[in-house]
Amino acid sequence: MILPPEFQDWFAGQGWQPHPHQIALLASRHDSLLVAPTGGGKTLAGFLPSLVELRKGACKGSVHTLYVSPLKALTADIGRNLARPVAELGLQVRVEDRTGDTGASQRRRQRVDPPEILLTTPESLALMLSYPEAPAIFGGLRRVVLDELHALAESKRGDQLMLGLSRLRRLAPGLRVTGLSATVEDPKALAGFMAGSEPVTVIEADPGPDPDIDMLPTARPAPWAGGGGHYAIPEVLDAVRRARTTIIFINTRAQAELFFQALWAANDENLPIGLHHGSLAREQRSKVEAAMAAGELRAVVATGSLDLGIDWGAVDLVIQIGAPKNVKRLVQRIGRANHRYNAPSKARIVPANRFEQIECVAALEAVRARDLDGDPRGAGPLDVLCQHILLTACAGPFDADALFSEVRTAGPYRALDRVAFDACLDFAATGGYALRAYDRWQRLMLRDGSWQLRDPRAAKLLRMNVGTIVEAEMVRVRLRGRGGTPLGEVEEAFAASLVPGDSFLIGGRVVRMDAMREMVIEVTPEPRREPKIAVYSGVKLAMSTQLAHRVLALIGAPDRHAALPGDTRDWLALQAEVSRLPEPGLLLSESFPHAGLWHFALYGFAGRNALQTLGLLLAREMEEEGLGPLGFLSTDYALLIWTLDPVRGPSSLLDATRLRAGLGDWLGENAVMKRTFRNVATVAGLIQRNMPGLRKTGRQATFTSDILYDTLRKYDPDHLLLRITGDEAGRGLVDFGRIEEMLARSPRREHRNLERVSPLAAPLLLEIGKVPIRGEGRERMAQIEAEALMREAGLEMQG
Incomplete structure (x- = not known):
């Protein structure tokens, strides 16, 4: 496909020359994955084939191009950016979004009169595909752009999207799919993830x-320990002063609040931050x-909420506070500066503590070597x-064989076997063996060879609970x-710890809690009080395996120090000494x-x-x-356990088979498993948080899931959701696979018995986050302390 003359003129009018990767994508006759750096015109490249096709007009009544992004804010930004070429090229094209922020009247209209270009998210796509009108909305689909x-x-969310894509490919045979990405460690694997029945062409732009x-x-x-980076406030402010606009990334929401407060306290010039x-x-x-886009801010302190996509060309400096934990994340954040193809991005890193200095040097080496990290999916x-x-x-009704075949065209489910599919179908229909006697989980029935809803009214409730993101109740x-x-x-959980009169930090300001009504806390500004800090669960970032290997290699090579x-x-x-x-x-x-x-x-x-x-696990073995x-503490690098008696050598403790057996025993009753089960059960549809007219609180959902978990463990231990829970706990919160990887890559073991603490x-x-162990050691410690106290009082303890 050649760029039409009017498009050539439009490019020239902008002072642009089409990039080779934009032309390559325009000419591609296959599904494609474009890997191009931030500022390289990826989004325009993704839409260019659609705009060229739409200049001739489009089939009304069906979406021509579907754009899917991970962020609602990104769909709005893309809509604004698309408006200009559509208007200046005189295209008769409607561009609309369909996200959780879209009004109900517009959503209803889109189901009968869809726009030519629709911008959405994975959750909203899943919702649209659940309506009987889906074949009409997407039957004429020609292009899908995955940003x-x-x-x-x-x-x-990616797995959910790929299942939706398998449905779209069936509804609109011949559609072309384009994936867009800037930071890809294995383009071939990502291409396989998005592929249907045909292979995907990978187009890699000049980096x-x-x-x-x-x-x-x-x-x-x-400092020796800690994670705030506050020691660098003067230098950060000086860097902000010398730049036009700076994004200061920090890894957690709580740290962002604290750093912003400290930065503002030192901001004597009242720079807008x-x-x-x-x-x-x-x-x-x-x-x-809006203030960023208008150039009214000199800096913004942000978490991963600004990692992706939105184009702020005025940003000329990125500062990362704390080790990035992941090279790919660091590269993504660096790309927020100088959002232009031929201008180098400028970034500076502030390690939060002494250990992180080593991690940051290792991450810098990886960035310069263009060596991105990532674990296989x-x-x-x-x-x-x-x-x-x-x-x-x-x-509507579906045929199980046809759906199985369709699902297996989705990249993540290509190896799915029929036994696993039938187990999912049985769960969806009945809830599984232990729950099939309850009407509330009898949701599907087989009639005339097709599966359908037992009660069509259940569709509303199922649609209200679409999605794979299970967050703590806010x-x-x-x-x-x-x-x-x-x-x-x-x-x-944090709100439950507050009583009227308590102060806490939110949005960079100290407020006093006055009252809580219907899941809303009413507050009054209280700038001079010492605040509590809201800690958000699930936000601690673990160092990637590849970066951990780089750090270990750097420490172990004195010639690289x-x-x-x-x-x-x-x-x-x-x-070393x-x-x-x-x-x-x-x-x-x-x-x-x-x-x-x-x-x-x-x-x-x-x-x-x-x-x-x-x-x-080691504490359990030491107890035996x-x-x-008495307690332990973990960081990305090390584990520290304190005991009453010395560990003379850990060889017997570090047996992978023994550890895995201990893992199974420990997980059975552990809160980690119950929390994982709640998440799995919510995604699978066993637990529904959203109900007509109300939403279950986090405590209500946890209470329900705990009862279900205990019931299934007792009466149906091989239940599908328990198996999924075990797999996920081992990979996610527990991460036992990385323990096995650590043992496998370290065939040599050396234990040093020292007379004092090592450097x-x-x-x-000095680290915070110590975990106490309640066991025999604690009882022995109490006995020792009691005996010492009695001796001090001149008494002897009997027995």
Whole structure:
């Protein structure tokens, strides 16, 4: 396909020349994956074939091009950006969005009079495909554009989208699918993820100039422990002062609130600085986004809420506070600066502590080597398939054989076998063996060879619970008074800890809780109070496996330490002198006395979740061996356990088979399994949070899921959802696979018995997040303390 003359003239009028990858995508006759750097015109490339086709007019009554992105804000931004070429080229094309923010009247109209170009999200697509009108809406579909595909592929939202795409390919044979992404570690694997029955062509653009990226020099050294980065506030403010617009990324919402408050306290020049994260009110986020677009802000402190897509060309500096934990995430964030193809992005990193200095140097080396990280994707999750089957029934009767064949055309489900599919179908129809006697889970029936809803009225309830994102229940926060300004939301568990008069931090301001009514906290500004900090669950980022390997290789190679700050080099040199340095292939552990207790340190470099799980499992084994474990602490790099008696050698404790057996015993009654089950059951449709006229609170949903979990464990231990839960717990919150990977890559084991704390272990003693262990060790400790107290009082304890 050649670029038509009017399009050539339009490009020239903008002062642009089409990029080779834009022309290559225009000429492609196959499904394509375009990998191009941020600012490389990916989105225009994705829409160019559609705009060229639509210049000749389009078949009315059906969507011609469907655009899917992970963010509602991104669909709105794309709509604004598309409006200009559509208008200037004189195309008779309607561009509309269909997200959770779209009004009900517009959504109804779109079902009978859809636009030529529809912009949506995976959840809204699943909802549209659940209506009987879906064949009419999408029967004339010619193009599908999947934006930020790498981000979608990292979660169940991507699996949900691929199942929707398999349905679209059946409704509109011959449609062409284009995936767009900037940060892809394995383009071939991502192409396989989005592929249907035909292979996908991968188009890789010129990556553009190398980024200008380095550590931000600071007058004060990084602290030994902690994660706030506050020591660098003066240098961050100076960098903001010298740049036009800066995005300051920080990894968690709580840290973003604290850093923004500290930055504002030091902002003597009153530079306009905003705050942006996912728990702020939409009105607050929109206000910050509009100010950014208008060039009215000098900086914005943000979490991953600004990682993707939105084009702010005026941003000329990105600062990352704290180690990025993931090279791909760092590259994505770097790309927010100088959102132009031929201009190098400028970024600076501020490690939060001494260990993170090493991680940041390793991440910088990976960025310069263009070595992105990422773990292989597993098979498509079955809870998502259960939801898809139920939504398919909402659209009308279906044939099981045909649906099975259709599902297997989706990349994540290509290896799905019929036994697993039938188990999902049986669950969707009856709830499974232990629940089939209850009418509420009897949802599908077989009639004349086709499966259909037992009660058509159930479709409304199923549609109300579409989606794969299961978040903690949030409580809204607003200023007191009629029509009070919304400030954002906090988690229900944090809200439950507040009493009237308590102050807390939200949106960068300190407020006082006055009252809570119907899941809304009413507050009054209280700037001079010391606030509580709202901690949001599920936001701690674990270091990627590949970055962990790079960090370990850097520590274990003294000849490479010249790249590290001087104080960090001295610290590692002292570690080599007192004990030894960890290195690839070696699992190093140490025992030493401190503060009247014995401490065991293991340098696993397996990520926080995995090492926390290992801490729980080793503590159980130490309890069995009578060592008296009292507590433990985990970081991305190391595990520290303190005990009453010394661990002289961990070899017997670190047996993979023994650990896995212990994992099964521990998980059975553990809250991790119940939390995972609740998430799985919600996605699969067993638990429905949204009901007509009301929404279950998080406590209500947890109560329901706990009862179901206990019932199924007792009466149906092989239930489909329990099997899914076990698989997910092992991969996600527990991350046992990374423990096995750590043991496999470390055939050599070395244990050092030391007389005092080692330099590498010292920062661990300063970390927060210690987990106490309630067991024999705690009882022995209480006995020892009691005896000492009695001796001090001149008494002898009897018995």
